Amino acid sequence: MAAQQEESLLARCAIPIIDLAHIGTDVCPMKSVLRRIGQQLFTALSAKGLAVLVNHGIADEKLKAVYADLDNFCALPEGCQAQYLRNPVSNHGYVKPGMEQFDTTKKELRHSFNITTLSAATMPAQEDVPEFTKHAVPLAQDLTNLSRVVLQALAYAMGVPPSSLLASHSGMLTPEGRNPSTMRLLYYPPVPPEDVGPCNQNDAVHYTRCGAHADYGTFTLLAQDSEGGLEVKLNGSDKWEKVGHLPGAILVQSGEFLAAWTANVLPALVHRVVVPPGEYARARGRHCVAFFCHPDTDAVLPPLPLRAVATPPPPTFTPHTHLTLHNRLLNAAHHLQKRFRETYA
Ligand SMILES: O=C(O)CCC(=O)C(=O)O
Numbered sequence: 001m002a003a004q005q006e007e008s009l010l011a012r013c014a015i016p017i018i019d020l021a022h023i024g025t026d027v028c029p030m031k032s033v034l035r036r037i038g039q040q041l042f043t044a045l046s047a048k049g050l051a052v053l054v055n056h057g058i059a060d061e062k063l064k065a066v067y068a069d070l071d072n073f074c075a076l077p078e079g080c081q082a083q084y085l086r087n088p089v090s091n092h093g094y095v096k097p098g099m100e101q102f103d104t105t106k107k108e109l110r111h112s113f114n115i116t117t118l119s120a121a122t123m124p125a126q127e128d129v130p131e132f133t134k135h136a137v138p139l140a141q142d143l144t145n146l147s148r149v150v151l152q153a154l155a156y157a158m159g160v161p162p163s164s165l166l167a168s169h170s171g172m173l174t175p176e177g178r179n180p181s182t183m184r185l186l187y188y189p190p191v192p193p194e195d196v197g198p199c200n201q202n203d204a205v206h207y208t209r210c211g212a213h214a215d216y217g218t219f220t221l222l223a224q225d226s227e228g229g230l231e232v233k234l235n236g237s238d239k240w241e242k243v244g245h246l247p248g249a250i251l252v253q254s255g256e257f258l259a260a261w262t263a264n265v266l267p268a269l270v271h272r273v274v275v276p277p278g279e280y281a282r283a284r285g286r287h288c289v290a291f292f293c294h295p296d297t298d299a300v301l302p303p304l305p306l307r308a309v310a311t312p313p314p315p316t317f318t319p320h321t322h323l324t325l326h327n328r329l330l331n332a333a334h335h336l337q338k339r340f341r342e343t344y345a
């Protein structure tokens with residue numbers, strides 16, 4: 001009997017799929033392809049808040065290698081992990097379950113390793129996780145380059161010079177710490193069989209994987225394994241919908257900075273990761289890699305010359321109340337620090 005496909009946005013072809021074949025390189029992309037991709041991305045992000053990239057050139061093996069490295073990191077003794085704990089200033093390092101909470105009513109079972117600089121000295125040492133740096137650095141570079149392609153494509157669609165958007169994001173993963181962009185490796189461990197506590201329902205521990213939120217930056221690139229659980233609220237809708245899985249694809253989700261900069265023409269995508277139902281799914285771990293693309297800390301972006309877009313639907317979520325406008329120029333740095341204070345213990 002054929003396996004039944006799960007009902008999801010991807011299964012219903014409800015997320016625009018954008019083909020990056022023939023793009024060239026991030027340094028010298030094909031202008032005609034960039035323009036086409038820019039239009040498709042802009043349309044997708046304005047209507048849905050997300051799109052799917054295929055033929056992006058990042059091999060699945062590279063993702064699987066970092067998933068395995070993170071598993072090895074999570075298996076280290078707590079004392080050894082402790083030396084790599086997240087640095088609150090740089091945001092680089094290991095975030096153990098409970099350290100970052102989006103939903104305070106549930107226990108969020110999630111291990112993350114944030115990478116904000118590629119210096120080997122800040123990565124797990126070879127004797128702890130032998131190939132961590134060897135795998136993570138090239139993947140971070142690939143995702144930085146892919147972000148540069150997305151930025152240039154968006155610039156075309158927004159009517160600003162691609163070089164201006166690249167310039168305002170020029171510090172991604174550079175050692176000077178002038179750009180908060182982050183590659184995050186995520187592992188969600190299996191969830192205990194039932195949400196029941198030792199005595200009665202009031203003592204029950206309620207688990208989730210990642211509470212509802214929108215990401216803070218320009219956009220997020222997201223590669224996930226096939227375990228499922230990612231849900232989104234499409235713009236204008238209050239309903240949670242499963243994203244589903246398309247092998248090899250990378251999702252693009254718009255973030256709060258982009259929403260603020262475009263006056264919600266490109267609204268931030270609200271998302272969460274739930275524990276899929278059923279004993280089998282609960283007993284399985286989930287892996288994913290997110291690349292949070294942010295503007296430079298000192299970047300000030302001008303109001304956009306957006307051509308009047310047909311009145312955007314009312315946003316599901318108005319996330320940009322902390323984004324500050326200085327003389328009508330948008331500065332993202334304070335906003336990010338505020339979000340970190342809200343979510344990190
Ligand atoms: O695991 C995922 O699919 C999403 C993770 C996420 O939303 C985040 O870390 O901000």
Ligand SMILES: [Fe+2]
Nearest residue numbers: 213214215271
């Ligand atoms: Fe997120």
